[in-house]
Amino acid sequence: MLTDYIQNTPIASFIFALTVGLSIYAFSNPQLYGKMMLHPYTVYRDRSKWGMIITSGLIHKDWSHLLFNMITFYFFGFALESLLVAQSGPIGHLYFGGIYVIALVLSDIPTILQQKDNYGYNSLGASGAISAILFSFILFYPKTMLYIFFAIPIPAFVFGFLYLGYCIWASKNARDGINHDAHLFGALTGLVLTILLYPWVLTHFASQFGF
Numbered sequence: 001m002l003t004d005y006i007q008n009t010p011i012a013s014f015i016f017a018l019t020v021g022l023s024i025y026a027f028s029n030p031q032l033y034g035k036m037m038l039h040p041y042t043v044y045r046d047r048s049k050w051g052m053i054i055t056s057g058l059i060h061k062d063w064s065h066l067l068f069n070m071i072t073f074y075f076f077g078f079a080l081e082s083l084l085v086a087q088s089g090p091i092g093h094l095y096f097g098g099i100y101v102i103a104l105v106l107s108d109i110p111t112i113l114q115q116k117d118n119y120g121y122n123s124l125g126a127s128g129a130i131s132a133i134l135f136s137f138i139l140f141y142p143k144t145m146l147y148i149f150f151a152i153p154i155p156a157f158v159f160g161f162l163y164l165g166y167c168i169w170a171s172k173n174a175r176d177g178i179n180h181d182a183h184l185f186g187a188l189t190g191l192v193l194t195i196l197l198y199p200w201v202l203t204h205f206a207s208q209f210g211f
Contacts, residue, residue, distance in 0.1 A: 009081040011097040019126055020070060023060045033059065037122045038108060044116035057104045057126045065125060073130050075146065076137045083140055087198065099193050103132030107186035128182030132190025134160055139194050139201045142208050
């Protein structure tokens with residue numbers, strides 16, 4: 001089964017393995033942890049540090065943060081890469097990687113601008129990119145049933161809005177070092193990029209609800 005994932009969804013497999021591996025390694029390596037986190041104050045003033053935008057998306061605050069993001073990625077990331085390949089052929093792998101990386105970058109830009117003068121602010125996590133993957137998938141299959149806690153059935157589009165609602169709440173109330181603001185901008189990036197790549201998806205989405 002592992003070889004099937006690697007062969008059929010190589011980009012998702014690479015992102016998943018790299019993110020899990022680096023996150024776990026960083027948990028016990030504070031020096032690496034500090035170097036990889038996004039520090040908007042520094043990034044805004046030093047272009048050589050722009051790499052933090054990428055590296056901060058490869059590490060997570062703790063086990064619960066990592067598990068939440070990787071479970072979401074597992075459900076939607078591998079399925080989306082397979083879907084894009086089915087729609088576009090091998091270039092679908094590139095489309096998937098592009099959506100993930102572009103969303104990872106763009107979802108952090110508002111935070112950098114907002115926190116550029118706050119020296120004490122740091123953030124981390126892949127939430128912006130994963131939100132993009134989640135909402136891209138929902139455009140194609142909004143009514144796919146998921147099972148929360150492996151027991152509670154819920155349509156993908158409902159899960160998506162609950163996920164986003166929690167992230168918006170957390171961005172205003174949580175003080176955990178996680179860049180919750182990135183969720184909204186990541187979701188918007190995923191929607192826009194998917195619509196640009198597949199303009200027909202809007203009609204397809206509406207048709208799922210009888211429009």
